[in-house]
Amino acid sequence: MLALMRKHARNWLMKAILGIIILVFIFYFGSMRGGKETEKIASVDGIKITRSEYLREYRQLMDLYRQRYGMSLSDEVLGMLNLKQRVYDALIDRAVILAKADELNLDVSDGEVQQAIFSQPHFQRNGVFDPDIYERALRFQGITPEDFEAQQRKALKIEKLERLIKESVKVAEFETYDFYRVQNQALKIAYVGIDPLDFADEPSPSDEELREYLQENAEQFRIPRQVKLRYIRFPASSYEDPSSVTDDMIENFYYDNRDDFKKPGEDDEPDTFLPITEVRDRIVARIAETRALDEAYREAKTAHDFIYQHENFEEFASEHDLVIDETDLFSRDNLPEELAAVENLDQWAFDLAVEEMTPVLSDDRAHYLFVLAEERPERLPELDETRVTVEESWRFQESLKMASKKADDTLEQLRSGETTIEALAEKEKNLNVGTTDFFVPGDEIPEIGYSGELAEALYTLSEKNPLADDVFFVDGKFYLIALEELEPIDEKDWEEQKDTVTAALLNAKKEQFFQSWLAETKASMLASERITISIGLENL
Numbered sequence: 001m002l003a004l005m006r007k008h009a010r011n012w013l014m015k016a017i018l019g020i021i022i023l024v025f026i027f028y029f030g031s032m033r034g035g036k037e038t039e040k041i042a043s044v045d046g047i048k049i050t051r052s053e054y055l056r057e058y059r060q061l062m063d064l065y066r067q068r069y070g071m072s073l074s075d076e077v078l079g080m081l082n083l084k085q086r087v088y089d090a091l092i093d094r095a096v097i098l099a100k101a102d103e104l105n106l107d108v109s110d111g112e113v114q115q116a117i118f119s120q121p122h123f124q125r126n127g128v129f130d131p132d133i134y135e136r137a138l139r140f141q142g143i144t145p146e147d148f149e150a151q152q153r154k155a156l157k158i159e160k161l162e163r164l165i166k167e168s169v170k171v172a173e174f175e176t177y178d179f180y181r182v183q184n185q186a187l188k189i190a191y192v193g194i195d196p197l198d199f200a201d202e203p204s205p206s207d208e209e210l211r212e213y214l215q216e217n218a219e220q221f222r223i224p225r226q227v228k229l230r231y232i233r234f235p236a237s238s239y240e241d242p243s244s245v246t247d248d249m250i251e252n253f254y255y256d257n258r259d260d261f262k263k264p265g266e267d268d269e270p271d272t273f274l275p276i277t278e279v280r281d282r283i284v285a286r287i288a289e290t291r292a293l294d295e296a297y298r299e300a301k302t303a304h305d306f307i308y309q310h311e312n313f314e315e316f317a318s319e320h321d322l323v324i325d326e327t328d329l330f331s332r333d334n335l336p337e338e339l340a341a342v343e344n345l346d347q348w349a350f351d352l353a354v355e356e357m358t359p360v361l362s363d364d365r366a367h368y369l370f371v372l373a374e375e376r377p378e379r380l381p382e383l384d385e386t387r388v389t390v391e392e393s394w395r396f397q398e399s400l401k402m403a404s405k406k407a408d409d410t411l412e413q414l415r416s417g418e419t420t421i422e423a424l425a426e427k428e429k430n431l432n433v434g435t436t437d438f439f440v441p442g443d444e445i446p447e448i449g450y451s452g453e454l455a456e457a458l459y460t461l462s463e464k465n466p467l468a469d470d471v472f473f474v475d476g477k478f479y480l481i482a483l484e485e486l487e488p489i490d491e492k493d494w495e496e497q498k499d500t501v502t503a504a505l506l507n508a509k510k511e512q513f514f515q516s517w518l519a520e521t522k523a524s525m526l527a528s529e530r531i532t533i534s535i536g537l538e539n540l
Contacts, residue, residue, distance in 0.1 A: 041088075041535040044095035044525070054540060058087045088537045096522055096531070098154060101161040108156040116152050165517055166510040176502045180494055182459055183501075186438040186487040189458070190421045191448060192410060192480040193432030196396070196403040205394050211383050213394045218380050221390060226329040227349050228374040230313070231339075232322050234300040235366040236292040245287045251276065253283050293365075300360045300367035307357060313371050329376060342368060407471040407478035414467055414480065421482060432477075435484050449475040457481070 042049045061083070118129040125133060138148055205213075214221055254261065254276045261274040276283075307316050317324050327336045332346050339345055341363040348358045352372035361368045383390060410431075413419045425433035436446040441458040444450045451474040458481075461468060466483035473479075525531045 039535070041540065042092055042095075042531065042533050044092065044531050045099045047095055047099070049091050049095060051535065051540065054088060054091060057091060058084060061087060084540070085537055088540070092522070092531065093518055094154075094158065096518065096525060097158050097161055099525075099530070100521060101157045104161065104164075106157055106160050106164075108153045108160070112156055113149055113152050116156055117149070162514055165514050169506065169510045169513050171502055171506045171509060173502075176498065176505055177494070179505045180497060180501045181489060182441060184440065184493070185489055186440050187458070187461075188436050188438055188484040189445070189461075189481045190435045190484045191433070191482075192407075192421060192424055193434075193448070194403050194407045194410070194478040195432065196399040196476070196478075198430055199399040199402040199406075200395050202399070202402065205391060205398075207383065210387065210390050210394060213397075214380070214383055214386075214390050217393070220393065221386055222378060222380050224331040224333070225350065225378045226331050226376045227352075227372060228329050229327045229349060229370045230324050230373045231327075231368050231370040232300075232303065232313075232317055232324055233366050233368055234296040234303075236289060236296045237365070239292040239295040239299070240288050241292070242284050242288045244291070245284045249287055250280060250283050253287055254279070293367075297360065297362070297367050300369060304357070304360055304369055307369070313357065313369075326373060329374070339363075339368075345370070403478055404471070407480060411471055411480050414482075421480075438485075438487050445474075448479060454479070454481065 039051050040048045041051050041054055117123060117134070123129055123134045123137065135145070138145055258273060261279050263272045263274055265271045303316060303320070303322075307313050310316070314324065316322070327339070330336055332350050335346060335349075342361050343363065345361055348361065349370065349372070352358065352370075354372050354375060356372055358368075358370040361370065410419075410424070414421070419427075421433060424431055434447055436448070439446055442455055445454065448454070451472055453470075454468075454472040454474060457468045457470065457472070461481075461483040463483065463486070468481045471478050471480060522531065
């Protein structure tokens with residue numbers, strides 16, 4: 001059970017919440033819409049799971065996340081969730097649970113389905129089920145009452161089996177106490193820090209070693225393909241004419257975008273709108289800017305079509321007094337700063353042949369025509385071209401090896417009793433030896449930083465076995481750690497929190513037990529070919 005307590009990570013709470021949403025959404029609310037039959041991706045006891053079902057659940061779940069968490073749902077969090085895999089697995093899990101429920105003859109009566117629907121607040125008016133609201137809600141979602149009620153029956157059947165499996169799980173008081181202790185008991189650790197930078201000046205590489213290192217790490221030093229572009233810019237500012245903005249345009253813009261001119265009411269007063277006279281200049285500027293950008297595009301498109309037909313980029317620019325600018329050589333990952341906002345430039349620039357022209361490309365202030373002036377293929381530089389960079393990298397890697405060996409040797413000395421952390425503090429002046437303040441495992445460690453691996457190791461330390469078994473690499477340094485002191489448990493707080501902690505731990509144990517049962521059941525059904533996989537996730 002302690003494994004549950006050791007899963008500390010910086011995004012733990014968000015990942016846990018979103019992970020639960022996946023299970024709840026797919027298990028209890030998935031597949032409520034009817035759908036056109038598509039190819040089978042898997043089946044459980046002959047019941048198909050289709051591609052369209054998978055795609056529908058994935059899209060709906062993504063929409064749910066975006067609505068609930070908005071901008072806080074970063075690509076990093078989505079990546080950690082592995083959302084596609086988990087939706088795929090959850091669809092199979094649901095089918096497995098339903099199959100096992102049927103094996104056990106778990107039935108759901110019409111009355112249970114009715115009660116479940118009647119008790120849902122979004123189908124109620126003044127706390128009472130309203131048939132009109134129910135029917136409108138289903139029509140809005142494109143679901144028939146029969147489909148919805150069938151889905152509710154499945155959800156209740158899943159809930160019954162889950163409750164049946166979980167009800168045997170119990171929690172002993174010593175487990176609750178251990179759980180409370182690891183969550184709340186602060187500790188101090190003694191540590192030995194070894195910085196690779198302290199070894200950086202020691203190795204002196206030969207040319208032969210550097211050439212060998214350059215070849216072995218070619219991808220690190222390879223110069224990517226580079227291109228140079230010539231381009232004509234059509235800025236919106238060259239076409240702005242505020243005097244062309246009419247009163248009708250201003251009035252239409254004002255009413256079409258009225259929310260932009262809303263003034264929030266104070267206290268309980270309603271919102272009001274700024275009068276058109278007060279925002280007229282802002283509207284004129286925005287209309288003029290939009291019209292200018294449109295006009296600039298028309299000019300750029302006309303130029304593009306003419307140049308494309310006559311292949312006369314320079315002549316056209318000269319005849320129309322247009323300036324041709326030129327970039328320096330750049331790679332796909334290092335666009336010129338002044339062109340970084342041009343949409344799709346990174347794609348077009350590296351798909352052109354020499355002297356070939358792009359279509360009209362744009363940023364929010366101008367339109368552009370680009371021609372490929374020069375390209376240089378990807379290559380591995382000679383050592384003399386990149387000696388400083390190669391030597392710095394070589395020294396860093398060698399210093400890592402030396403620091404790692406020093407850490408391993410020191411740990412072995414501590415294990416054997418040949419030395420102690422206190423003795424190291426006196427003898428080894430180049431080591432960073434110290435003791436932290438009190439902290440709770442899972443938090444950032446004072447003087448060291450955050451490491452999930454190190455945080456887990458803290459739970460293995462005790463007064464009988466104070467020294468951690470491994471070396472830990474945290475924020476560029478190697479660390480050895482040992483328990484220095486445990487802060488006494490606040491027994492009064494423990495008594496106050498006991499019931500809450502017991503409930504939390506019981507829920508966690510139940511969920512862990514259910515997931516273990518589900519994993520074992522799936523493995524057994526796969527082995528007996530009751531589950532068949534037709535299309536893997538990589539092909540969806």
